[in-house]
Amino acid sequence: MPRWKTLFSQHLRWSNTVTQALVLSVITFCVILPLCCHRLLYSYYFIKTMYLDSMSEEVLHEGLVRGQDALQFWQSTSTTASSRFSDIAQNPELLVIVVSVQRNEGRDFHYLLQVMRQMSGLLESCGSQRCAEVLVCDVESGPQENQDAKILEDYFKVIRRSPLEKRRNRDSVNTFEREKRDYVFCLRKGWELVQPKNIVVLEDDALPKQDFFTVVKHLLSRTFAFQTLYVKLYHPERLQRYWNPEPYRILEWVGLGLVGATALLLSFSYWNPCSFSFTLSVTHLLFFTLYFMAAIELLGRHYLLEVRRFSPQLYAVSPATECCTPAMLFPGNSSLRVAEYLDGSFCVKGNAKDIVLYQMARTIPGERAHSVEPNLVTHIGAFSSVRGNPLKPRLL
Ligand SMILES: CC(=O)N[C@H]1[C@@H](OP(=O)(O)OP(=O)(O)OC[C@H]2O[C@@H](n3ccc(=O)[nH]c3=O)[C@H](O)[C@@H]2O)O[C@H](CO)[C@H](O)[C@@H]1O
Numbered sequence: 001m002p003r004w005k006t007l008f009s010q011h012l013r014w015s016n017t018v019t020q021a022l023v024l025s026v027i028t029f030c031v032i033l034p035l036c037c038h039r040l041l042y043s044y045y046f047i048k049t050m051y052l053d054s055m056s057e058e059v060l061h062e063g064l065v066r067g068q069d070a071l072q073f074w075q076s077t078s079t080t081a082s083s084r085f086s087d088i089a090q091n092p093e094l095l096v097i098v099v100s101v102q103r104n105e106g107r108d109f110h111y112l113l114q115v116m117r118q119m120s121g122l123l124e125s126c127g128s129q130r131c132a133e134v135l136v137c138d139v140e141s142g143p144q145e146n147q148d149a150k151i152l153e154d155y156f157k158v159i160r161r162s163p164l165e166k167r168r169n170r171d172s173v174n175t176f177e178r179e180k181r182d183y184v185f186c187l188r189k190g191w192e193l194v195q196p197k198n199i200v201v202l203e204d205d206a207l208p209k210q211d212f213f214t215v216v217k218h219l220l221s222r223t224f225a226f227q228t229l230y231v232k233l234y235h236p237e238r239l240q241r242y243w244n245p246e247p248y249r250i251l252e253w254v255g256l257g258l259v260g261a262t263a264l265l266l267s268f269s270y271w272n273p274c275s276f277s278f279t280l281s282v283t284h285l286l287f288f289t290l291y292f293m294a295a296i297e298l299l300g301r302h303y304l305l306e307v308r309r310f311s312p313q314l315y316a317v318s319p320a321t322e323c324c325t326p327a328m329l330f331p332g333n334s335s336l337r338v339a340e341y342l343d344g345s346f347c348v349k350g351n352a353k354d355i356v357l358y359q360m361a362r363t364i365p366g367e368r369a370h371s372v373e374p375n376l377v378t379h380i381g382a383f384s385s386v387r388g389n390p391l392k393p394r395l396l
Pocket of ligand 1: 385
């Protein structure tokens with residue numbers, strides 16, 4: 001064949017491949033994914049202007065109903081049936097401490113009652129071998145009482161500061177420092193009272209998921225747990241994207257792209273072995289890797305993480321992420337070190353206890369911290385007790 005003919009047919013083949021790639025990309029990214037994902041809250045395709053307000057209202061309404069149900073549940077539960085949770089055994093494998101203040105905004109949502117209702121269900125499902133001891137740490141130090149904690153007194157052990165300590169704690173410190181001191185108080189008091197082998201601290205708007213105890217137990221059976229200062233059990237869903245600067249996620253992202261592309265190309269070559277030249281396969285591999293990476297990110301990493309719930313072994317453990325402390329596991333006696341570290345720092349707006357903890361794990365020699373994914377709790381608090389709240393809380 002003359003040289004010009006060879007070049008022309010090569011050019012045709014390439015332009016054909018480029019056209020195919022373009023058509024596939026347009027169909028996937030401009031038609032299929034937008035159609036499938038425009039209602040998914042954590043997808044790039046989510047149409048905020050159309051759905052955010054209505055979804056936020058719906059979730060608020062559901063939260064209110066759940067809160068009122070929880071109130072009714074605790075008011076109607078007979079003390080004898082549930083009071084066994086208040087007899088705390090010494091040296092348990094796991095102690096769960098739930099930190100709570102009286103909430104002014106969002107008080108009708110009874111977050112603490114919701115969390116404890118779920119907790120009691122999970123504890124009951126463990127059977128006679130209790131999966132954890134549970135304490136409610138009521139840190140309200142204002143003149144009013146923490147109404148929800150009061151209701152729970154018949155069912156769970158509730159710990160508080162003495163009136164003198166309360167007065168001292170109210171001394172003119174900012175909310176973030178007070179929040180940190182409250183956390184330290186709960187960690188130390190829990191340890192002193194029960195001397196547990198491990199501690200989980202939940203904030204009062206962190207609703208444990210069904211897999212909570214199974215996964216915590218599995219984490220504690222792994223050796224990394226005893227070389228870590230803490231394991232974060234929750235990270236906000238909106239920050240779970242690959243495009244958030246967490247180095248390990250980039251590896252996961254490229255890895256998934258490569259696996260997807262390789263699987264696709266292998267199945268192509270199985271059905272049509274003659275159509276693949278080496279150069280075309282490398283180009284294809286590159287293209288499909290990028291294609292899968294883009295598709296996964298645009299769909300939303302959050303939804304992909306949910307697949308890991310299939311088994312506790314599949315939960316991913318990675319270096320700790322920065323924001324938020326709704327649910328934290330402190331293996332062994334690390335809670336004592338955490339209390340000491342926190343005691344030695346002063347919190348202000350922009351440097352709250354979550355940031356301080358993260359910095360400590362990074363800067364103190366020998367300390368490390370981890371996060372587990374997917375989340376083991378749902379954050380149900382639409383109203384913050386440490387920050388100002390918008391008139392209408394929104395999901396994003
Ligand atoms: C979902 C989320 O992003 N939550 C984070 C956000 O909390 P939020 O701004 O969402 O505040 P929040 O109302 O959830 O309060 C966090 C916790 O602090 C407790 N509390 C509150 C007031 C007080 O004087 N003493 C006290 O102990 C309260 O009971 C709760 O257990 O910021 C905090 C740091 O500031 C933590 O990093 C929270 O994990």
